[in-house]
Amino acid sequence: MITTDLTPGAPCWLDLGAPDVPATAAFYGAVLGWAYEPMEMEGAGEDMEGGMFRKDGKVVAGLGKLTEEGARSAWMIYYRVTDADATSQAVERAGGTVRVPTRDLDEWGRMAQYSDPLGGQFAVWQPGQDAGFELADQPGSLSWTELYTSDAAAAKKFYGAVFGWEYSDMAMPGGGGTYTLITPAGVAPEARMQGGLMEVGKEVLALANGRPYWHPVFAVTDCDAAVAAVAGNGGTVQMGPEDAEGVGxxxxxxxxxxxxxxxxxxxxS
Structure with missing residues (x-):
C-alpha cells in the first residue's frame, strides 16, 4: 500500500501538466472530489497557471500548465530519494537519461526528472520542508502506480538498479501474461506493495507514441460513479469498468x- 511515511523508493508526489489548467481542475474536481487551490505566480495571469489539489483539506497532487514543446499531457510520478544527485548518477549508469537536472525548490526540497532506457518518464523528490502528498491509499488519492513497458525484464533491471526495488511476479488471469509487483527495498512485500509493471503491446503504448509510460491509480468508493463522471465531464474510458479478483x-x-x-x-477485506 502507498503511504505517506517517506520510505525511500516509494511514491511521494505526482503532478499533471495540462494545456488548460482551469478546465482540468474542474474535471478532476468532478471525478475525484478534489478542490483546486491556485498558487500565486508572478505573471501567470489570474493566478491560474498552477496549484495544488486537495481532498478533505489534504494535498494530494499538483497541477500546472503544460509548457514542454511536443509533450503530451500526462501525470508525472515522483519517488522519494535521500540524494537526488546520487540518483541522477545511478540513472545514467543504468542507461537512463536525465531530462531535468536536479533543481532546488527553495526550502521545500529538490527534484529531478528522468527517462528510463526505453523512454518511460518518471521523477524523484528529495524532501526538505515539503514531504510530498498528505493523503494516500484513501478515496480520492493515489493508491497504486503502474508502468506499461515494451520490455519488462529491462525495466526491472533498470529500476532495481536505481531504487533497489524488489519484485514478485504473478500470472495474469486468462493467460494474459505476467504482472510484476513492486515493493521498496527492505520492506515486507505484503505490507508495502506500491505498484506494478507489465509488458504490453504496441497498441497499448500508442498513447505515448510507442514509449513506456507510468500512470497513477486513484482510489474511489464507487468505480461506476467515477466512470460516469469521467464520461460526463469530457473524458473517455479506455477499459472497464470491470472486476479484478482480489483487487477490486x-x-x-x-x-x-x-x-x-x-x-x-x-x-x-
Whole structure:
C-alpha cells in the first residue's frame, strides 16, 4: 500500500501538466472530489497557471500548465530519494537519461526528472520542508502506480538498479501474461506493495507514441460513479469498468487532454 511515511523508493508526489489548467481542475474536481487551490505566480495571469489539489483539506497532487514543446499531457510520478544527485548518477549508469537536472525548490526540497532506457518518464523528490502528498491509499488519492513497458525484464533491471526495488511476479488471469509487483527495498512485500509493471503491446503504448509510460491509480468508493463522471465531464474510458479478483472494480480512463489514469474501488477485506 502507498503511504505517506517517506520510505525511500516509494511514491511521494505526482503532478499533471495540462494545456488548460482551469478546465482540468474542474474535471478532476468532478471525478475525484478534489478542490483546486491556485498558487500565486508572478505573471501567470489570474493566478491560474498552477496549484495544488486537495481532498478533505489534504494535498494530494499538483497541477500546472503544460509548457514542454511536443509533450503530451500526462501525470508525472515522483519517488522519494535521500540524494537526488546520487540518483541522477545511478540513472545514467543504468542507461537512463536525465531530462531535468536536479533543481532546488527553495526550502521545500529538490527534484529531478528522468527517462528510463526505453523512454518511460518518471521523477524523484528529495524532501526538505515539503514531504510530498498528505493523503494516500484513501478515496480520492493515489493508491497504486503502474508502468506499461515494451520490455519488462529491462525495466526491472533498470529500476532495481536505481531504487533497489524488489519484485514478485504473478500470472495474469486468462493467460494474459505476467504482472510484476513492486515493493521498496527492505520492506515486507505484503505490507508495502506500491505498484506494478507489465509488458504490453504496441497498441497499448500508442498513447505515448510507442514509449513506456507510468500512470497513477486513484482510489474511489464507487468505480461506476467515477466512470460516469469521467464520461460526463469530457473524458473517455479506455477499459472497464470491470472486476479484478482480489483487487477490486477498476477502469482505465483519459481526461479531456488524454492524460491517462485508473480509478479503482478496492475489494474490501
Amino acid at each position: 472494480r477498476l477502469a482505465v480512463c483519459l481526461d479531456p487532454s488524454d492524460a491517462d489514469f485508473v480509478v479503482l474501488a478496492p475489494t474490501q
